[in-house]
Amino acid sequence: MTFLVAAVIAVSLAAGLLAEPRLPHRGRPVARAIAWVQFYVTLPFITFFVMVRFEPTGGSGLGLLAGYVELAIVGLIAWAIGRCVLHLSGPSLGALIVVCFMGNTGLVGTPLAGAIFGSDAIEPAIAFDALVSGPMFYVASVSIGAAFGSAIAPSARARVRALARNPPLIAVICGLVAPDALAPDVLVDAAHVLVYALVPFAFFMVGLTLGGEAEEGVLRFPPALTAPVAVAIGLRLVVAPLLMLALAALVGGVPDAYLLQAATPAAVSSVVVAHAFGLDLKLTASAVAWTTMIVVVAGMIVPSVL
Template sequence: MLLLFTCLLLGALVARFAKPPSGIVHGINWWVINIALPALVLELMPRVKIDAQLWFPVAAMWVVFFGAWLLFATLGRWLGWSRERVGALTLVCGLGNTSFMGYPMMQALHGKEGLALAVVADQLGCFPLLSSAGVAVASWYAGKSPQPAVIARRILSFPAFLALVVGVIAGALGGWPAWADDVFVPIGATLTPLALFSVGLQFKFHLRPGQRSALVLGLGWKLALAPLAAWLLGRAAGVGGLTLTVGVLQAAMAPMISAAILADEHRLEPALANTILGAGIVLSLATVPLANLLLGG
């Protein structure tokens, strides 16, 4: 947790005082997504124990996204929100930061076993949702038509998804030799400091008039009601132990950076999306550990 706070603070301080070179965020994110994340997935996936409850961390991500869509589409009609606002809230409050923040927080709170379950929730739940339903929602509320072929190609060619498939196969064959882990472990270890440093570099908080209620309602869902809904689903289905805890905590994670970028690309009230992102990151540093305590973690 100390590493998490330190890297996040360093990123914010560098962005504020050091004037980092342009393109630094893009460069860091490229390494994290295309190198560090696949290496971490390759290391962890052969160790994941397949059991009957493993569906839950994935299903929890679907509950968060489609619950957000239903909630904000309904509130949008009642409150007279624009299509752009409904789309922005659905994206940033329906998709969680289950990798850049979820991985280091789950490792800090529950070690390697918790991190492996976090990878399952992210790679089989949140990332496919971003690439499919997320793109579809962004296109719909921006007045465009989503392209299924592009969505499928985006999922199947994503480096971490390919690493997940390879890691599952390696696990079925008995795991990696020791020399391979000696390569994957140090490369994967760069994900936590660089990801949190990147988040700090991008932190913004600019609330415009008339956006306060949307901010409160959006974060109320993402940080409180969504994890509660995931917990109710898990308890009703008889899920327990670390699988329940990690699934709920991933549901409680801060809004996803990529979702805010997607909203910005489709002009879905980007100022609101970025404000929710920044406020959610700060608040989640307290709400996720608190949820962990309530779950008995």
């Protein structure tokens, strides 16, 4: 499973990078169209049918709370470094915050948890993805996009309206209150399959975005390791898991899958948010690419040595 996930990610990313030069002046519109479909169609569909049937299990609540605390701290550190040290503009600062606290717990973390720790780790991995990463995407990352993005008018009213037009969040609320009768098995199964079907499209979008952001028409991969990207790598892959490890010790331990989810690469959904709200696309896509490459390589090596 680990090698399959890695192969799909690598091929999809490469396909996007190679396709962009062959789509003159159309690579970014295609990437934006994929992001639009994900944000307004596929993610709300998946979210609604998963949340209708979702039944949280007990026993790991403190670990999930620790996940929120860890992500909040990482986001605050990213904001402080981006504003006070790197002096980033609004769209770049928002992008840095989002890629630092949004981990790819669904498309990368859950398959890796099963491959490294065994099938018993899949359930807690899904719980972390649904109860921690989901709300952080639907609420926190969209709020940051609305606050810092250049695609939204600077007035407070415009930014509140942008936050209110949040289809995935609406789908969460509807899914929590809707009866099970509105979620037939065939549609629930389709939502689960769609989660994995999104992987190639998501990383193809990242490849297109990276290609479209290449300077002077020169395609560069891996993307430039700039100071903001280096900060994102350090906070997402080093500081976040170390914080989760410390918090786990304070609460008496958490499932191994939670620790792995804390070390997942920057989420592809951060690119969706960047497209939707006008955050720094080059920084966002570069952070996703770098952190994903590091985690995928580590995920392929670790199981072979355990």
